[in-house]
Amino acid sequence: VAAIHGDCRKVLDVCRHTITNRIADSNNNSQQDDDNNNHEVTALDAIKVLDKCYRKDDEIDKTVECLPFQQQVVLASCLAAAGATGAANQDGGSLETGIDVIRDHLNRYTELHKMPSVSREAFHDYLQAIAGNGLISISSSTATKGVKRVPPPTRRRALRSRPPPPTTTTTGLTMNDHSNNGSFIRFIAPFESLLHGILSYGNRQHFEEFLKPCI
Incomplete structure (x- = not known):
């Protein structure tokens, strides 16, 4: 994978997805796994993830089409955040976008369409579901060398009282906005393919204006 894309982080993404899927399967079949003591990650598990992550464009389109509308809105917010500075057009393969930036764009979309x-909990659930389809990867690392990161939009924020201690989710993301500063998503599927998919199948009317900076 790294030899084809020139980015060893994609190998780590595949490994992360493989382990996450295996853990999810173990949780769904906990009793059987406990009896068999079988928690190994096999080559077949990795192949399933590779097939999901490296698909043809029409397969990506179909995956995006099958997402519930709320997840499509969150995915569109990811694309809008990445396209805000034009960085996605330079090197979409290594683009990372902060969770807080995506949430800012999501709020803008819901306000624009009066939704x-x-x-926060639903937002993270939607991100995890999108990641489960092999379209993005979620990480909590605060810095990655050589990766373009989209800065948050400049705007003044109202002063708030001290937030409560963060509650950690299963993916390491936290449930309050102030604790997500180090969390980001990376696109696994090609940016242009995701953009094409989100604007297809009758969705153009919902997202074309919102994603105009990316088109």
């Missing part, structure tokens, strides 16, 4: 706001 109910998305709770």
Whole structure:
């Protein structure tokens, strides 16, 4: 994978997805796994993830089409955050976008379309679901050398009282906005393929204006 893409982080993404999927399978079949004491990650597990992550464009389109609309909105917010500075057009393969930046764009979308706001818990659940489809990878690392990171939009924020201690999710993400500063997503599927998929199948009317900077 690294030889093809020139980016060894994609190998780590595949490994992360493989282990995450195996843990999820173990949780769903906990009793059987406890009886068999079988927690190994096999080559077949990795091949399934590779097949999911490195698909043809039409397969990516179909995956995006099958996402629930709320997840499509979050995915569109990821794309909008990445395209805000034009960085996605330079090197989409190594682009990382901060969780807080994505949430800012999600809030902008819901306000624009007069939709109910998305709770922090639901927002993270949607990101995890998108990652489970092999479209993005979620990380909590605070710095990655040589990676373009989209800065948050410049704006003044109202002073707030001290937030409560963060609650950690299964992916290492935390449940309050102030503790997500080091968390980000990386696109696994090609940026242009995701953009094409989100604007297809009748979705253009929902996302074209929102994603205009990316088109």
